[in-house]
Amino acid sequence: MHLRDVGEVQVIESIRQRSRYLNDVVIPIGDDAAAVSWKKGWLQLLTTDLLVEGVHFLRERISMKDLGYKSMAVNLSDIAAMGGIPRYALVSLGLPEDLKTSELSEFYNGMYELADAYCVDIVGGDVTTSPIIVINIALMGEVESNLVLRQDQARVGDLVAVTGELGGSAAGLALLLNPQLCLPLEIRDRVLALHDRPHPRVHQGRVFARSGMVTAAKDISDGLSKEVLTIARSSHQGAVIWTDHIPILDETRQVAARLNIDPVNLAINGGEDYELLFTFSPTNLPHLQSIAIQENISFTILGEIVPEQFGYHIIDSKGIRQPLKAKGYNHFQGE
Amino acid sequence: MHLRDVGEVQVIESIRQRSRYLNDVVIPIGDDAAAVSWKKGWLQLLTTDLLVEGVHFLRERISMKDLGYKSMAVNLSDIAAMGGIPRYALVSLGLPEDLKTSELSEFYNGMYELADAYCVDIVGGDVTTSPIIVINIALMGEVESNLVLRQDQARVGDLVAVTGELGGSAAGLALLLNPQLCLPLEIRDRVLALHDRPHPRVHQGRVFARSGMVTAAKDISDGLSKEVLTIARSSHQGAVIWTDHIPILDETRQVAARLNIDPVNLAINGGEDYELLFTFSPTNLPHLQSIAIQENISFTILGEIVPEQFGYHIIDSKGIRQPLKAKGYNHFQGE
Numbered sequence: 001m002h003l004r005d006v007g008e009v010q011v012i013e014s015i016r017q018r019s020r021y022l023n024d025v026v027i028p029i030g031d032d033a034a035a036v037s038w039k040k041g042w043l044q045l046l047t048t049d050l051l052v053e054g055v056h057f058l059r060e061r062i063s064m065k066d067l068g069y070k071s072m073a074v075n076l077s078d079i080a081a082m083g084g085i086p087r088y089a090l091v092s093l094g095l096p097e098d099l100k101t102s103e104l105s106e107f108y109n110g111m112y113e114l115a116d117a118y119c120v121d122i123v124g125g126d127v128t129t130s131p132i133i134v135i136n137i138a139l140m141g142e143v144e145s146n147l148v149l150r151q152d153q154a155r156v157g158d159l160v161a162v163t164g165e166l167g168g169s170a171a172g173l174a175l176l177l178n179p180q181l182c183l184p185l186e187i188r189d190r191v192l193a194l195h196d197r198p199h200p201r202v203h204q205g206r207v208f209a210r211s212g213m214v215t216a217a218k219d220i221s222d223g224l225s226k227e228v229l230t231i232a233r234s235s236h237q238g239a240v241i242w243t244d245h246i247p248i249l250d251e252t253r254q255v256a257a258r259l260n261i262d263p264v265n266l267a268i269n270g271g272e273d274y275e276l277l278f279t280f281s282p283t284n285l286p287h288l289q290s291i292a293i294q295e296n297i298s299f300t301i302l303g304e305i306v307p308e309q310f311g312y313h314i315i316d317s318k319g320i321r322q323p324l325k326a327k328g329y330n331h332f333q334g335e
Numbered sequence: 336m337h338l339r340d341v342g343e344v345q346v347i348e349s350i351r352q353r354s355r356y357l358n359d360v361v362i363p364i365g366d367d368a369a370a371v372s373w374k375k376g377w378l379q380l381l382t383t384d385l386l387v388e389g390v391h392f393l394r395e396r397i398s399m400k401d402l403g404y405k406s407m408a409v410n411l412s413d414i415a416a417m418g419g420i421p422r423y424a425l426v427s428l429g430l431p432e433d434l435k436t437s438e439l440s441e442f443y444n445g446m447y448e449l450a451d452a453y454c455v456d457i458v459g460g461d462v463t464t465s466p467i468i469v470i471n472i473a474l475m476g477e478v479e480s481n482l483v484l485r486q487d488q489a490r491v492g493d494l495v496a497v498t499g500e501l502g503g504s505a506a507g508l509a510l511l512l513n514p515q516l517c518l519p520l521e522i523r524d525r526v527l528a529l530h531d532r533p534h535p536r537v538h539q540g541r542v543f544a545r546s547g548m549v550t551a552a553k554d555i556s557d558g559l560s561k562e563v564l565t566i567a568r569s570s571h572q573g574a575v576i577w578t579d580h581i582p583i584l585d586e587t588r589q590v591a592a593r594l595n596i597d598p599v600n601l602a603i604n605g606g607e608d609y610e611l612l613f614t615f616s617p618t619n620l621p622h623l624q625s626i627a628i629q630e631n632i633s634f635t636i637l638g639e640i641v642p643e644q645f646g647y648h649i650i651d652s653k654g655i656r657q658p659l660k661a662k663g664y665n666h667f668q669g670e
Contacts, residue, residue, distance in 0.1 A: 004432040005466075011439065011462045015426070018447060022454040023422050034458035036423055039374045046458055048473055050427035052465040067420065084524065087358050088371055091350070092385035092471045097339040104346065112353060119357040123369035123381055127346050130387040132466065136427045138383055138473035292599075 030234065031151045032081035032218055033141070043148055045141040047078035053133040061176055064103045066196040067135070068110030074221065075139035076118055076200035078275040081219040083149035083209025084141035086202065089122045089286040090196065093139050094130025118202055129268065147209040149217035149278070152234035158215055158279040159232075160239065162305035163204050166192030166224060167252030167263060170270020174255055181258050187251045194249075198274040207295045208278055212290055217278040223271035226326035228303065229312055238310040241268075241324060244317040268314075269327040279305055344426050365569065366486045367416035368476070375452055380476040382413040388468040396511055399438040401531040402441035402470070403445030409556065410474035411453055411535035412609040416554040418544025419476035421537065424450065424457045425454055426472050429465025452511020453537055465510055482544040484552035484613070487569035493550055493614040495566075495638035497576065500541050501559060502587030502598060503529030509590055522586045529584075533609040542630045543613055548623055552613040558606035560663035563638065564647055566614060573645040576603075576638040576659060579652040603649075604662040 003011065016029045025044055027035035033047035051071055053059055055287075062070075072089070079086045091111070095104065115122060120139070143149075154160075172195025175181060175188060202221070208214040216235055218227045224246070232239035248267045256263035280288055285301075292299055312324040338346065347592075361378055362370035368382035381633070386406055388394055397405075407424070414421045426446070427499045430439065450457060478484075489495075507530025510516060510523060536554070543549040551570055553562045559581070569575035583602045591598035613634075615623055626632055647659040 001436045001579060002432065003430055003436060004433050006436055008462055011430075012460075013459065014440070015443065015457065015462075018443060019457055020451075021456050022451075023456050025423075025456050025458055029457070029459050034423070034425075036456075036458065044379075046425055046457060046475070048425040048427050048461050048471070050429055050461045050463055050471060052429045052463055052469065054466060055429075055464050088360075088369070088381060090369075090381055090383040090473050091472075092383050094385055094390075094469065095338055095346075097337065099338050101336045101338060101341055105349070108353060110349065116355075116357075121356050121358050121360050122354055122364070122373075123360055123371060124364050124383060125347075125350065126385045126471075127343055127350075128381055128385055128387055129390050130469075134385065134387065134429065134459075134465075134469050134471075136383070136385060136469075136471035136473075138427075138471075140381070140475075177496045184454050196413065207519065281409060 080205035084143035094134030167267035415540035429469030502602035627633035
């Protein structure tokens, strides 16, 4: 049997099952980041992301600066989803010999732009030759032990909400795959920027953690549908998403219209929006809304946590109920 | 200008120069691992290593089990060189779709063999498709703040010593490159094992750290000559190595004889022995020797730290002095 026959989830599951945890691991493999005991009252958060040329990016379609930015952004987003403060990064680079030193310098510019903005120190790394560009960043952060945002603590009756608007990154990708599409420059630039330079929601994650009112959280790296299912399943609950409540970026609607596809599909299954998906008790809604206004954070309620036996559903504007399925990208098996 | 024109050292230097250190970084980029503030009285050690198919290993020449073992070993060795206790690992894998699930399983077996032996928890990772096998492990450890083994604290008059015997990994590589070589099976197996399954010197590093007598330490990943130069230069001292004191593995001498090459060359420039190179005051020699006997550790004195203005030399058995040059492998520029 080959990896393409089993898929990414089973590969990760096979690692998880072998882990025995000999040290003080508070949150193991499976959440956005792992959490281990740190100084008194704090957890250390550990996360890593591997980007491979030809799989995660095409060298001719992304600038080295954006690539550096994005490599750091995806890790920052994982720390954000745990409510943490990012601190230290280890950067490993596999680089072709014919890469220009100016290109490497641009890569650093993009990486440090985000690292500096979030006070992250790059404390080590590894540089080696490689036939294709390979980037791995491991990022460490910290979070108060009693405030950490986990994915598995959602409760029945909790509302499901998301920061920002969805579908921007997917629209950017659609545009990259259909470059001939006739669209105003402002729209092109906006969705391409959302695809190449996502904003990690570190501030939002910190605000949610400190509020003490968020029961579960994840970043939307693999698509809304997959992330909602992960929160619900790991919390041993069911979930309902209301289609017409999903905040879809206006530019995404316009790209979808030109491509004659459903914008809801881009918003639900597109992934890489790096917004925060989170749950909280409806009794806390007024308080959370007032904090959000103070902190200049926008969020939208798009669903509800229900008992596990009710399953996972999506309800459209006509009240028609369909099963909620994970349609995000699955490595080794394609879509 | 391209990366092949500038070399690995300059690439790493360009990262180091950009680092400002916004958090509490005690030992920055450049040592075997970085060290940051951890719980009271302890430092956290952070290190990472990237292995790329075709650069660091050939898929047809190493078993997946040995590859898993080696990926963990090189990181454990970095923690060992700081005198630390390894704790948590993040594992990123880029894998071809046609890899067999049984091969991946073997990779885990090798990786967990070492992780279990040293009580390391694999707390997270990333798995993705890739046209070539790419492995990145980031490893976290801890060490008492006042006992950490740095590379930059060697003092004039210190003796330079090394654990074990050198040249085994280089002899293994020479055998892989010359498989037709006629040699007894015991010798073949021994040097191939030393190449594919190096023993990280975690126990030795802990003993040296706890002794409080070791002034500087590094693991020999890039060859003895390069590592001696790194200790001396970063300590702002000079160094002398006595050729006929270098402990050369007997099997390495036999492989060298068959290949008609100098075994000293394999021992000095070969690299990947993952023994510990360390310095200490000669007044502490009796005490360190008695500890080593108790702890079942063997080491050999092979040089001395001298004032910086004396430079870096190697003295052969006839008393002839030559400049000590870093001949280890340089990524982007080959040998």
